[in-house]
Amino acid sequence: MIEYRTIRVGLLGAGSVGSQVARLLLEHSDELTQRIGARIELVGIAVRDTGAKRDTQLPPELLTTDAESLILGSDIVIELMGGIEPARTLVLGAIASGADVVTGNKALLANHGPELFAAAEQVGAQLSYEAAVGGAIPIIRPLRDSLAGDRIDRILGIVNGTTNFILDRMDSTGASLEDALATATELGYAEADPTADIGGYDAAQKAAILASLAFHTSVPVTAVHREGITGVTAQQVESARSAGFVVKLLAICERLVDDETGEEGVSARVYPALVPRSHPLAAVHGANNAVFVEAAAAGPLMFYGAGAGGVQTASAVLGDLVAIARRHVIGGPGTAESTHAELPLLDIGRITTRYAITLEVADEPGVLEQIAHVFAEHGVSVEQLQQTVSGAAERATLVIGTHEAKESALAETVAALAQSPVVESVASVLRVEGAV
Amino acid sequence: MIEYRTIRVGLLGAGSVGSQVARLLLEHSDELTQRIGARIELVGIAVRDTGAKRDTQLPPELLTTDAESLILGSDIVIELMGGIEPARTLVLGAIASGADVVTGNKALLANHGPELFAAAEQVGAQLSYEAAVGGAIPIIRPLRDSLAGDRIDRILGIVNGTTNFILDRMDSTGASLEDALATATELGYAEADPTADIGGYDAAQKAAILASLAFHTSVPVTAVHREGITGVTAQQVESARSAGFVVKLLAICERLVDDETGEEGVSARVYPALVPRSHPLAAVHGANNAVFVEAAAAGPLMFYGAGAGGVQTASAVLGDLVAIARRHVIGGPGTAESTHAELPLLDIGRITTRYAITLEVADEPGVLEQIAHVFAEHGVSVEQLQQTVSGAAERATLVIGTHEAKESALAETVAALAQSPVVESVASVLRVEGAV
Structure with a gap:
């Protein structure tokens, strides 16, 4: 013995x-x-x-x-x-x-x-x-040890089970955010006060932890750009679905070159985004979590499992x-956390992404030209544009997908669109992530 | 400095x-x-x-x-x-x-x-x-360290990229094994001599390594039951597809109670199996690998990425x-490999699985009863049975899905079916894995 x-x-x-x-x-x-x-x-x-x-x-x-x-x-x-x-x-x-x-x-x-x-x-x-x-998903140790000899470029994570449950339910049943949240609460997937989850606060904390680890840089949660899912509508989810996308709340950690300084920096951000149905993250259902990692040598990796539960x-x-x-x-001590890189933390305006914008516009000659002009003057290139005339007379719905552009330029474009006399309302703005 | x-x-x-x-x-x-x-x-x-x-x-x-x-x-x-x-x-x-x-x-x-x-x-x-x-997929370290406090029950792995490329191509294009292999060779996914891959030898080595690690038991490759994909036909892949399944070469490592001894033991095996399209492993395309792990506390986890490449x-x-x-x-030494459990290594006959069996039978009265009798006398319960009368007269095709049964009983059932006077041929036998 x-x-x-x-x-x-x-x-x-x-x-x-x-x-x-x-x-x-x-x-x-x-x-x-x-x-x-x-x-x-x-x-x-x-x-x-x-x-x-x-x-x-x-x-x-x-x-x-x-x-x-x-x-x-x-x-x-x-x-x-x-x-x-x-x-x-x-x-x-x-x-x-x-x-x-x-x-x-x-x-x-x-x-x-x-x-x-x-x-x-x-x-x-x-x-x-x-x-x-x-x-339960092993992600910290793989990032710290298994990928220690590689260079991580990007992480796209579904790291909050409650919001994934809600968005997945909206996607599969057409439910409103309110109804899907009510179901989540009933089934124990959401807490009595769901703010930490649906406001993206929980995901932002996790983004800070992942970004710190992946980029050897201290990333406090205060440096994480955060948007929750409270603005996501059944209509947005439905439009995404018919266009071959699914809305997911993503925690994104990215290493990128800031073209103002020419230096590498780190962006950490949380927002609901359109993900193509063919992307592995699109298949993450219910309250499950998954972390998609892109490393220079290893290529794309995904870690999937139960994101919560006692x-x-x-x-x-x-x-x-x-x-x-x-x-x-x-014997012997543990391995210390490495922050040797201490890359600059980049503001959300510095990142590059794609937007899907839905506008309600007047259905009259010259509108398309004026809209196109707004995009052009902000240097944003339009990839596709779809116009549907709504039942109500003299109104049309425009769905515009942009090419990749600087977030700041995209945001300014949306602000200018909202001011345009031919735009009745900006019905929806969602970023598109995970495209191949 | x-x-x-x-x-x-x-x-x-x-x-x-x-x-x-x-x-x-x-x-x-x-x-x-x-x-x-x-x-x-x-x-x-x-x-x-x-x-x-x-x-x-x-x-x-x-x-x-x-x-x-x-x-x-x-x-x-x-x-x-x-x-x-x-x-x-x-x-x-x-x-x-x-x-x-x-x-x-x-x-x-x-x-x-x-x-x-x-x-x-x-x-x-x-x-x-x-x-x-x-x-590139971190799987050894997660099994050894991250899941060190949990109890792993089962691993289902797609651990050979060449065979996954071939089976995926057969599934997506209807190609024969020969044609899909030729494509794999052309694209550099298969070696000049593909025996190690398509014969399941490579996957069996990986199954031995994963089983040893997961169950704290030395599992030599000689104890791994191995079947390659050389017998997989376009017809099998097509039938699987229409029934909502995909054929994958799986490395399976399982902890199970041997009901002869009442003791826990370990089974490690490699064979092509039917996987439901809804299972995460079904979405692993091309030469990618994925390892699906079921742990007692963590629940299901999946690790996905490039399984090969320099x-x-x-x-x-x-x-x-x-x-x-x-x-x-x-300072300090590394962590030694643990084989403290040294569970018995179970023969393939001891495992429990489901079979999908396709028979060519005579189309005459009493055939179904005789077939059913063969299953019953081996204690194998039939879950579903589908009969299609083929173009040729007096012939019918029977597709039989079994409930879970002991592999030895299933194998004996198939042997008895092959001997039955009403069975013209056993066209296909595939195991079904990953069912929920």
């Missing part, structure tokens, strides 16, 4: 992910011991209220409200409380006390990543966060825990 | 992957130095013939035929020669001399993995092989190299 050494693990938070982590740690203790070569002992679970009702039965003797003491008695701290404080203070405290840390806290990383990584590097602590992006996300947390614990057994 | 220490890298082999690794190492030297915190020096490239013509220009002064001396002067050895010998002896020599090793040699790993891992573990050497399966596979090699080199900088 082998005498295994014990590694003490303290868990902060017992929500949907935390309680599953605790359950799996307790249930699969023997198997984990063999994989690690040491015994994992869950020494405590810090919660706000030890008497609170939980989905998963947890041993009451492990529950504590004293997170600080728990940290001091832990070799590895798993932080799954969410939010900035007290999570930030506790994680910094854990690192300072010599513990390694696993966290799934995207808000914390997207706002204070550099501070945490610097603190960890200073003492040689490991800080892992696979669960922070893409739930037990699914717990898988990512335990993967980090096992990897860290193995290092305790074989 | 930081003085970086130098890590000496010796490259064995300068084929399509090796020459791209050399090129990228030389071209991206500065960027790699920053990511690693040490300078990578490519000290030599061992080849059989220093005068041979190569696609990529390599510095002639780096070429050598003396692999043994190159190894002795290397901190990290990259083995991309392929084949068992002299690769095996050289890799063991590198490990013995204190070097870490990156290899993309699937034949070597599938046949001698345990020997190599044991040698590496004994001296604390790192041995990485991301390039051995799925080309520069693509070089990305995986460089990822391993950077990860190993970082460990040189921060």
Whole structure:
């Protein structure tokens, strides 16, 4: 019988992910011991209220409200409380006390990543966060390790399950945003206050984390351009469908040359965009997530799976825990986060994309010419234009697809169109991404 | 100016992957130095013939035929020669001399993995092989690290690009196997001797590697049941298409309870199978690869990308190299391969699957009853049966889909059908995988 050494693990938070982590740690203790070569002992679970009702039965003797003491008695701290404080203070405290840390806290990383990584590097602590992006999907470790010798050019991610569920439902049933959101709430895919999801805040945090990692550059969430799905209409989804596209909320991280400076920079942004049906991301249904990565040598790669869910996300947390614990057994510190590149962070105006614009215009001679003039004077090239005369007299609908142009030029074009006397309204503006 | 220490890298082999690794190492030297915190020096490239013509220009002064001396002067050895010998002896020599090793040699790993891992573990050497399966796709590291805390139940992999190109082309154009193979050869997707690919040998090696890793059990390639695509006909592909399926060559690794012993065991197998069009693997086109993983906590995951190609596979090699080199900088050995589980390896007869069987039968009363009797006496339940009377008189075609049954029972059923006086011929037998 082998005498295994014990590694003490303290868990902060017992929500949907935390309680599953605790359950799996307790249930699969023997198997984990063999994989690690040491015994994992869950020494405590810090919660706000030890008497609170939980989905998963947890041993009451492990529950504590004293997170600080728990940290001091832990070799590895798993932080799954969410939010900035007290999570930030506790994680910094854990690192300072010599513990390694696993966290799934995207808000914390997207706002204070550099501070945490610097603190960890200073003492040689490991800080892992696979669960922070893409739930169960291995994406952090592949970006950090597997693609470490490659050069990542672009990431297109469906990283928010709630909005993907809503948009997928609008696409498959023709439902309005309101109805699809109501269904999502009913089925437990959306929270009572859905702002973080439908406003794109959650996706923006994940974009910040992915961009930092992919481009070896600190990208705070404040540098991420963010548009949510609240403006997406059933009409837009229907038009997209008939044109061979699907509307997806994308987190886009891109390395590009800023043509003003001639220097490379990084753009991170979140917005609903048209994706061609033939693109692998178009086939990501329901609350699933997928991250599409374009690397210089590897070419296109996609990572797909459950982007949320307690037990699914717990898988990512335990993967980090096992990897860290193995290092305790074989010795040697973890790998520090690299931000050696520190590329400039580019404003949304600097990126290049394509627009699909729907206009309500007067149905009279010379209108097309005037519209075309607006595009031309902003240097935006029109790829296709489709006019349908609506039932109401003297009105027509114009759907215009542009070639690639600078976002700033496109935005100015749309503003000028809105001012044009022949345009009654700009009914829809969506970017087109993922085109081949 | 930081003085970086130098890590000496010796490259064995300068084929399509090796020459791209050399090129990228030389071209991206500065960027790699920053990511690693040490300078990578490519000290030599061992080849059989220093005068041979190569696609990529390599510095002639780096070429050598003396692999043994190159190894002795290397901190990290990259083995991309392929084949068992002299690769095996050289890799063991590198490990013995204190070097870490990156290899993309699937034949070597599938046949001698345990020997190599044991040698590496004994001296604390790192041995990485991301390039051995799925080309550029990060799959080895996600299985080993990201899913280390989960329990993998099943892997369905499209791991051979040549056969996927051929089957995809048969599916999309109706071509015969011969014609699709000819196209693959013409376009450079198939080698002059395509046996390793179309015979399923390449996929079987990858199945052995994936199963070993996923189930913490040594699975030699000799334990992998292997069927190639040589028997797949245009007719089968067409029938599959009209029934909502696509034929794919799958590498399947499965953890299952052997009901004879009541114990868990591992099955690894390669065969062409019907996959429902709605399954993510059905959308893997051309020479691309994808690995679909079902884990107990994480649920279904998919990893998709280029499964071959010199520069693509070089990305995986460089990822391993950077990860190993970082460990040189921060200290501490690598993580040993775990085979703690050593589950029994189950024969193909023990697995459970579904069959799609096409029979040519006499078109006369009582035939269906006799056919049904054959299924019933072998304990195989029929899910659906479709009869079409063919143009020729007194002949009918029966397409029978079974429920899940033990492979051995299904095989016996097919053998009994072939003997039945009412069956003129068994036209096609394909397994159905990936059903929901």
